[in-house]
Amino acid sequence: MKFPKIHTLKEIAYLVDCEFVGNDDFEVHGMNEIHVVEPGDIVFVDHPKYYDKALNSAATIILINKNVDCPDGKALLISDDPFRDFNKLTRHFRPFQGTNVSISLSAEIGEDTFIQPNCFVGNNVKIGKNCVIHSNVSIYDNTVIGDNVIIHAGTILGGDAFYYKKRPEGFDQLISGGRVVIKDNVGIGALCTIDKGVTGDTTIGEGTKIDNQVHVGHDTVIGKKCLIAAQTGIAGCVIIEDEVTLWGQVGTTSGITIGEKAIVLGQTGVTKSVEGGKVYFGTPIEESREKLKQLVNIKKIPDILNKLK
Numbered sequence: 591m592k593f594p595k596i597h598t599l600k601e602i603a604y605l606v607d608c609e610f611v612g613n614d615d616f617e618v619h620g621m622n623e624i625h626v627v628e629p630g631d632i633v634f635v636d637h638p639k640y641y642d643k644a645l646n647s648a649a650t651i652i653l654i655n656k657n658v659d660c661p662d663g664k665a666l667l668i669s670d671d672p673f674r675d676f677n678k679l680t681r682h683f684r685p686f687q688g689t690n691v692s693i694s695l696s697a698e699i700g701e702d703t704f705i706q707p708n709c710f711v712g713n714n715v716k717i718g719k720n721c722v723i724h725s726n727v728s729i730y731d732n733t734v735i736g737d738n739v740i741i742h743a744g745t746i747l748g749g750d751a752f753y754y755k756k757r758p759e760g761f762d763q764l765i766s767g768g769r770v771v772i773k774d775n776v777g778i779g780a781l782c783t784i785d786k787g788v789t790g791d792t793t794i795g796e797g798t799k800i801d802n803q804v805h806v807g808h809d810t811v812i813g814k815k816c817l818i819a820a821q822t823g824i825a826g827c828v829i830i831e832d833e834v835t836l837w838g839q840v841g842t843t844s845g846i847t848i849g850e851k852a853i854v855l856g857q858t859g860v861t862k863s864v865e866g867g868k869v870y871f872g873t874p875i876e877e878s879r880e881k882l883k884q885l886v887n888i889k890k891i892p893d894i895l896n897k898l899k
Contacts, residue, residue, distance in 0.1 A: 591767050591789040592620035593683055599651065599665050602632070605682055606675040611657065612665025618651055621679055623809065625827055625845075626790040632679070634672040673755050677765045680789070684767030687713045687731060700737065712748070718774070730786065736774035742802070744781040747772070751788045751808030751826060764788055766808065773797075779804065779820070795832065807844065819856070831866060 599616035603609065619630030624640075627633045627649035634653040635644035644652050645661055652660075653667040653676060660666050669675045693699075693711040700719035705711065710728045717723070718737035727741050730748025741747075747770045754761040768787025772778070772794045779802035786792055787809040794800070795814040804818055807826035812818070814832045822836050825844035830836075835853045842848075842860040849866025859873030871878035 608669040634676040636672040680765040680767040735772045742780040748786045
């Protein structure tokens with residue numbers, strides 16, 4: 591998430607009431623999670639296990655809970671609770687904006703786009719040309735939808751990320767300030783849920799078709815011309831490359847990559863990153879031929895045991 595203007599390190603430290611290490615006028619352009627940071631971004635880290643990863647990331651401002659040696663060209667924001675203060679920044683730069691109308695006055699809707707009854711279109715939403723948004727679709731703030739997109743009834747775009755920190759008093763949510771971006775010629779079925787990014791974008795690539803009752807987690811990027819069948823659940827921060835097919839009831843873990851033109855058969859649990867151009871099946875996931883051989887061999891076990899008696 592980029593800020594509307596460039597801020598100084600001193601200004602950001604004042605917003606979250608913390609100390610800093612670096613020049614007062616060190617430039618701060620935005621904030622992001624570690625997997626999408628760029629120079630000028632703030633990243634937060636609150637566990638020594640991940641200090642090196644954060645300090646050596648592309649981020650140039652590290653919101654951290656200990657004063658450590660700072661790499662050249664970078665700055666520190668020293669906080670007793672980086673998670674809390676990252677949320678403070680999200681609330682400041684991307685605050686919740688309520689509305690009492692079905693289609694926000696700040697929404698931009700393209701020519702020949704139809705929005706059916708009982709839809710909600712939030713603040714700063716952009717919808718392209720020749721789209722059809724069927725009834726009871728909710729499109730949260732800052733969502734971007736391209737041209738020739740069809741979204742069926744009951745789908746929700748832009749819900750919060752499922753991202754929590756466990757504290758003694760319960761779970762503390764990491765506030766979501768990102769977006770959902772739907773490219774041209776995408777089709778989305780009924781009753782789908784696509785969560786926005788924490789600070790970046792959850793993206794559905796051009797020409798991808800999504801069946802009914804599919805969930806897409808925060809910051810996931812789905813490529814071009816993918817097919818995703820009903821009741822599939824895709825976790826956060828997943829990369830699905832172009833022309834991938836996921837059949838019904840596939841589930842994935844977070845932070846993995848599914849390679850270009852891979853085919854994942856129904857009810858598979860994608861427990862790790864997999865190469866493109868192959869067919870996969872089973873939990874844990876394996877190439878389908880190997881998994882099916884294993885299942886055949888398992889069926890032979892009773893006969894083998896009987897012969898040994």
